[in-house]
Amino acid sequence: MKKNLILAAGAAVVLLAAGCASYPPGAERGPHGTMAFDVLVDASPPGARIEANGNTAGQTPVHVKIFGNRDGTFHDFGSYYYIVRAYPVATNQFGQMKVFWTGRDGTRRDTIPQHIYFDMSQYAPVQTPPDPPRVNYYYPPPYPYPYYGPAFRFYVGPGPYYWHH
Numbered sequence: 001m002k003k004n005l006i007l008a009a010g011a012a013v014v015l016l017a018a019g020c021a022s023y024p025p026g027a028e029r030g031p032h033g034t035m036a037f038d039v040l041v042d043a044s045p046p047g048a049r050i051e052a053n054g055n056t057a058g059q060t061p062v063h064v065k066i067f068g069n070r071d072g073t074f075h076d077f078g079s080y081y082y083i084v085r086a087y088p089v090a091t092n093q094f095g096q097m098k099v100f101w102t103g104r105d106g107t108r109r110d111t112i113p114q115h116i117y118f119d120m121s122q123y124a125p126v127q128t129p130p131d132p133p134r135v136n137y138y139y140p141p142p143y144p145y146p147y148y149g150p151a152f153r154f155y156v157g158p159g160p161y162y163w164h165h
Helices: 002-019
Strands: 035-043 049-052 055-059 062-068 081-087 096-101 115-118
Touching: 035 049, 035 081, 049 062, 055 062, 096 115
Parallel strands: 035 115
Antiparallel strands: 035 062, 049 055, 049 081, 081 096
């Protein structure tokens, strides 16, 4: 009797914990257990071309659908970062870029913003995405390289090349 009560309580706890991992009502489901987030991308002069993660999204103002984790962070789809770029409309404007980390290989994981704004008249230095962290899969040898082991070497006079001449 007591064993059945413990099993029933354990099953109730498991079902309660499984119910906490559900999607919010009305959320669009995405690949790999993700859900869609709608992000408004805007720029100071409207009409700037927006590129999200290498794909053209349109001209500002534009809504971009980003698939992220249910907790509101970027999902790791195989890249270290998610990039949103804005290209200038006219002269005397500057291209802009926002880089968000996805949490790949233990790097930080940024939250998905609700609104991204680019001020095209502000100078932004030429920015490249940061280098991914280096992972050292090979351990250094336990001895200085190259190592040929202990050896006894004797040097006696000139070599055999000089004996024959």
